[in-house]
Amino acid sequence: MSEPGAVARDQARLIFLIRSLPRFVLTAMKPQNFSKLLALYFLLFAPGLLAQDKPAISTDDKAEQIIQRALKGVGGDPYLQIKTVIGRGLFTEYHDGASGIPMKFVDYISYPDKERTEFSGGGAHIVQTNFRDGGWIYDGAALTLKDQTPQQLEDFKIVTRVTVENLLRGTWRQNGAKLSYAGRREAGIIGRRNETVRLTYADGFWVEYEFAADDGMPAKVLYQRKQKNPDTEEMEDMKEEDRLHKPITIDGVTSSFVIDHYRNGIQTSRIAYDSVEYNKPVADSLFTKPASIKAIK
Secondary structure (H helix, E strand, O other): OOOOOHHHHOOOEEEOOOOOOEEOOOOOOOHHHHHHHHHHHHHHHOOOOOOOOOOOOOOOHHHHHHHHHHHHHHOOHHHHOOOEEEEEEEEEEEEOOEEOOOEEEEEEEEOOOEEEEEEEEOOEEEEEEEEOOEEEEEEOOOOEEEEOOHHHHHHHHHHHOOOHHHHHOOHHHHHOOEEEEEEEEEOOOOOOEEEEEEEEOOOOOEEEEEEEOOOOOEEEEEEEEEEEOOOOOOEEEEEEEEEEEEEEEEOOEEEEEEEEEEEOOEEEEEEEEEEEEEOOOOOHHHHOOOOOHHHOO
16 A cells, blocks of 8 residues: 555656646556546646735746747747646556556646546546645545545645746746756757756755757656655665656647656656647636535536
């Protein structure tokens, strides 16, 4: 069984689901491990309104230029004007680098603060919903309907820090993070380079974003966290990485339809979108916790 902390360990990054989705790795039959998936997907698109009453944050001009170029590349104003998102596809967990059985998922996002993701496959039916500071989970196999635990809600909040959405929409500015240029790096493909920027938060947490030097598109997200090793029960530094692939443009918005997540250099999950729809009607009732299991649709 996976403990509550597994959510953090299994970040796949349903990152963009609309743009550079995401971002998140979850254990296929464990609902508590889907927080990250939802979170990633959600924050990728959550509107990033800049705080008006916060002190100015010092930034690096080079890093700001890279962000603005990337924002233009993913769609500019159409990207910023997204109100709802519906994404469908497959989530696959990897064990020791080998792929498991894919699960279907459907994500519903209603900005600014509502997200619902449904998973199905292998006899499982999981529904996880986050809204503002709350959330609930339905597990069809166990026939349970529960509020998310404080740890799951906290994991969701942490995940929001590492999304490309958080960077491009400027939400980080509200949280006192500092932006800096981290240099040019090998992209993993001969002859190609990535420009890198870093966000550093007041508590010391940092996340780096790599953008292709040739077209400015999001390519990677890297960060490091202390997480409990499930085998030793000891806290260890884990290097987390999202690699964004297969950019597709829909309604003027370009998103990565494949997101691979790696932990300490080993692939742990893949998110592959079949379709993404923007600004379609999404009923508020989807996010309301049902009165009973029988009311789950």
